[in-house]
Amino acid sequence: QKEVEQDPGPLSVPEGAIVSLNCTYSNSAFQYFMWYRQYSRKGPELLMYTYSSGNKEDGRFTAQVDKSSKYISLFIRDSQPSDSATYLCAMRPTNSGYSTLTFGKGTMLLVSP
């Protein structure tokens, strides 16, 4: 079992839809969770990060962490064609000291006009 699992998609939705992107993980020590967006042929860019459990909202984006289920989500409201990209979740075990990031393989999202 991979440490971080993410459905590769593609996930196709019409413009304006609410999108839910998810990752599951196996390492209960993961405390710090991030979502990166990667456009085709570009480097990943950080969208949001959260620490431990709970929700965090930033504009149309909401990140949710459920540590009891080892499950994280990214919701995109009022999706736009410009949101079409691959979304990577990433996580690490601690909020202090050194630790590397473990990435999911990414979910490709396609938003059609």
Add this chain to the structure above:
Amino acid sequence: DSGVTQTPKHLITATGQRVTLRCSPRSGDLSVYWYQQSLDQGLQFLIQYYNGEERAKGNILERFSAQQFPDLHSELNLSSLELGDSALYFCASSPRASGAGTDTQYFGPGTRLTVL
């Protein structure tokens, strides 16, 4: 634009050859990370340097090596190249050594390596 630059953008070479990928971190960032991204493996951490010193190693092959220079730019050297080394190679930088908390990693545009 993340502020991280990588050269070259594309590299095509033959099996058995050696190549060098270059990365310049964001101004003020002391840590440089190298990642390999392929379709089947996703984004894999290779190695991190902090202020010239190796800080952490991930899934880096012995045929690969890296260094960070006094001006903080970094180079990733790939030798005895195999077909399976074809991938996107990303460099990221962050301000601190620990990679913890809000020490965000900012990614460069990547180098696409094709080994024929």
